Amino acid sequence: MNLRDLRYFVALADTKHFGKAAERCYVSQPTLSAQIKKLENYLGVQLIERQPRKVTLTETGAKIVPLARRMLQESDEIIALARNEHDPLSGKLNVALIPTIGPYLLPLVMRRLRKQLPRLKLMLYEYQTQPLLEKLRAGDIELGILALPVALDGLDVRQLYDEAFTVAVPNNSELAKKANVKVDDLNGETVLLLEDGHCLRDQALDVCSRVNAKESEDYRATSLETLRQMVAAGLGITLLPELATRGPFGSGQGLTVKTFTRPVPSRTIGAVWRKSSSRGEAIKAICDVLETAMKESKK
Amino acid sequence: MNLRDLRYFVALADTKHFGKAAERCYVSQPTLSAQIKKLENYLGVQLIERQPRKVTLTETGAKIVPLARRMLQESDEIIALARNEHDPLSGKLNVALIPTIGPYLLPLVMRRLRKQLPRLKLMLYEYQTQPLLEKLRAGDIELGILALPVALDGLDVRQLYDEAFTVAVPNNSELAKKANVKVDDLNGETVLLLEDGHCLRDQALDVCSRVNAKESEDYRATSLETLRQMVAAGLGITLLPELATRGPFGSGQGLTVKTFTRPVPSRTIGAVWRKSSSRGEAIKAICDVLETAMKESKK
DNA sequence: TCACCTCCATAGGCTCTGCCTATGGAATAG
DNA sequence: CTATTCCATAGGCAGAGCCTATGGAGGTGA
CATH class of the missing domain: 3.40.190.290 (D-Maltodextrin-Binding Protein; domain 2)
Incomplete structure (x- = not known):
């Protein structure tokens, strides 16, 4: 499991659309699709319900989104902190x-x-x-x-x-x-x-x-x-x-x-x-x- | 920046020894050394002071350890949550x-x-x-x-x-x-x-x-x-x-x-x-x- | 009904990353 | 001086992430 996959997942949770989430993450739709599938396999649960023309979170997916979102925020905090400390x-x-x-x-x-x-x-x-x-x-x-x-x-x-x-x-x-x-x-x-x-x-x-x-x-x-x-x-x-x-x-x-x-x-x-x-x-x-x-x- | 690098960094912060941290993470010492160096380059700050026979955290490194530790905990929480939800x-x-x-x-x-x-x-x-x-x-x-x-x-x-x-x-x-x-x-x-x-x-x-x-x-x-x-x-x-x-x-x-x-x-x-x-x-x-x-x- | 479009998944190939072993350099101990 | 410890560097290999191309399903409009 890596931060990039979580970023893809959160983007998908926000947009409810594989193509738009891919755009938001500056990757192609098949990449995002495959990485989210990989994340689901890794965790052993389905995070996304894929209906024709409609993407929804599963119950498990909905529970994991806030955790993932928090992790990404903390990642950004680390980067911001390092940026602040960068000045010798x-x-x-x-x-x-x-x-x-x-x-x-x-x-x-x-x-x-x-x-x-x-x-x-x-x-x-x-x-x-x-x-x-x-x-x-x-x-x-x-x-x-x-x-x-x-x-x-x-x-x-x-x-x-x-x-x-x-x-x-x-x-x-x-x-x-x-x-x-x-x-x-x-x-x-x-x-x-x-x-x-x-x-x-x-x-x-x-x-x-x-x-x-x-x-x-x-x-x-x-x-x-x-x-x-x-x-x-x-x-x-x-x-x-x-x-x-x-x-x-x-x-x-x-x-x-x-x-x-x-x-x-x-x-x-x-x-x-x-x-x-x-x-x-x-x-x-x-x-x-x-x-x-x-x-x-x-x- | 990825979770694995953070895991290596936290292990090093805990052990204050590249070799022991590598063992703890089940990788070789050069791998751990290179990944931490890569993390430092990515963040643009030095996290570790490398003295002969002595490893200490820089001030910046000490600030980042708790954030990294929290991220790793949340990662573990996601996995635990998924494991709990795994039962259909x-x-x-x-x-x-x-x-x-x-x-x-x-x-x-x-x-x-x-x-x-x-x-x-x-x-x-x-x-x-x-x-x-x-x-x-x-x-x-x-x-x-x-x-x-x-x-x-x-x-x-x-x-x-x-x-x-x-x-x-x-x-x-x-x-x-x-x-x-x-x-x-x-x-x-x-x-x-x-x-x-x-x-x-x-x-x-x-x-x-x-x-x-x-x-x-x-x-x-x-x-x-x-x-x-x-x-x-x-x-x-x-x-x-x-x-x-x-x-x-x-x-x-x-x-x-x-x-x-x-x-x-x-x-x-x-x-x-x-x-x-x-x-x-x-x-x-x-x-x-x-x-x-x-x-x-x-x- | 058919043609076209949208949308996600799959396939194949390429580049990059993470990892290993081997080795080097510096410092320390005996 | 030699041997050991400890971290860094070098080179090579396997796997992961990414791209483009394409397929399949479903929906829409004429």
Whole structure:
């Protein structure tokens, strides 16, 4: 039994005339006749009573027409639904960002994303790098925005922008008085870091290992905001991503943010997604927006 | 798009494994793979995300699964419904009888019909011959029980039984005192008849035309029961079908029923149905029951 | 009554679809 | 590195759907 045979049958039920039903279905009358006969044989019941010049439904046929009609409607629904979903730039997309990016990047780009991709509904999540990658591989999210490099098995990657590190110091520190800070100036300083699990920790450690700055043995923070407050309280200095020092997050209230002289330590922010993802076009479009926004934001 | 492809897709959605889905559908894995690919192409959307060793639904695929599942259920419902209707001796059958047969025949045969054809639901109607034939040809009823002969264009016929006429006379009439009545004894009598439209009228007139009995010019009746009461009131005599004189309908209360000597005037009762009817077997079964019942009832 | 028309069914041939087996490519495990 | 798993691709075959041509039954009109 197939949908086409049901379509023929319903057309015949509506028209009560083999020739007109065939026309309606864009096939020849013998085709329609044979297919309906085949349907009757398959079901083992007579659906149509064939009088000279008069076609009527049998009782069984009359019972089956509404069911067949419903099936055809649902078939049309599936096609309509697929048509609606066809636009690669529409529908939901689950996106996760790491905590040292999300709160600082999104205010810069959300308006632009909404304007340029109005039919995309971004569902936003915040995970540290490791759980982010797990959920990405599990299919729970479709796109991750994080600091590179990460292990790429099964994933595609695209670099979006480089982000400089800055140094946040207490207002009364010697470094606060310098016009510019060199990495060597961190020598001997106590550096406050995020706890394990945040990749920013490892990135800061990497920078600090080039000089004799050591990590605080007494304090670790769970967020950049906590780090900021510990610096303002004079407990040490820390490295902050540049985006995390813009606007309300910059110098003030016991804390001064300094940029490094060249070579500026930095991290690369990128996007990762499954190679097998069906949302390649939407992902590309989002990345384009992010990359453009960050380029223009550096002017 | 066809039901088989949808069945493959739903199996894959359930198993998340091409090989297992193929097994479930009793086809090879490449077949299932290719058909699902074809479905995706037809709909223009990706339904399945194909990771190494891992199959997941896309968002669109997840939306389409419940619709597909419902369609397959309805397909199964159609097949189940057809299977239930397959029994030629089950389901409804619209049967019409003429008024001079229905009330007298059915009490004799309904128990037997119920017992021998328990799954047939007889919907019973009463029409005079002409409207009965119209509704039969229109498809509103499927079987008519009436007095023959009738015009048979497009119809099949079967004789069921012969029914003798009797004569009903007032108790105080000379005919009431005769042991048996001959047709010639009606000579000079005033005969009460049914109004136009009842074939029994024409049949009685045919019998009366052989002798000089004349129809009452003052009275016509709309039913056999009315006829009976007019005879009891002494307004004339009438011819009654034999079945209409059995049990509570026989002699009594001012009226005597007499049988004719040979050659007994009679009418033939038969069944008619459309040649194109799909209910041949049920119709045959009913006629068998009626015919047997009447044969045995004559002993 | 005959000729013509309408209407559905049947027959024969062609194209397309669904299916199989065989094989390839990618990824994973030992 | 080899073996296994898993899905996709390739090539060939049988069956299904479709067409045109035709037949048979019934109805209509002259």
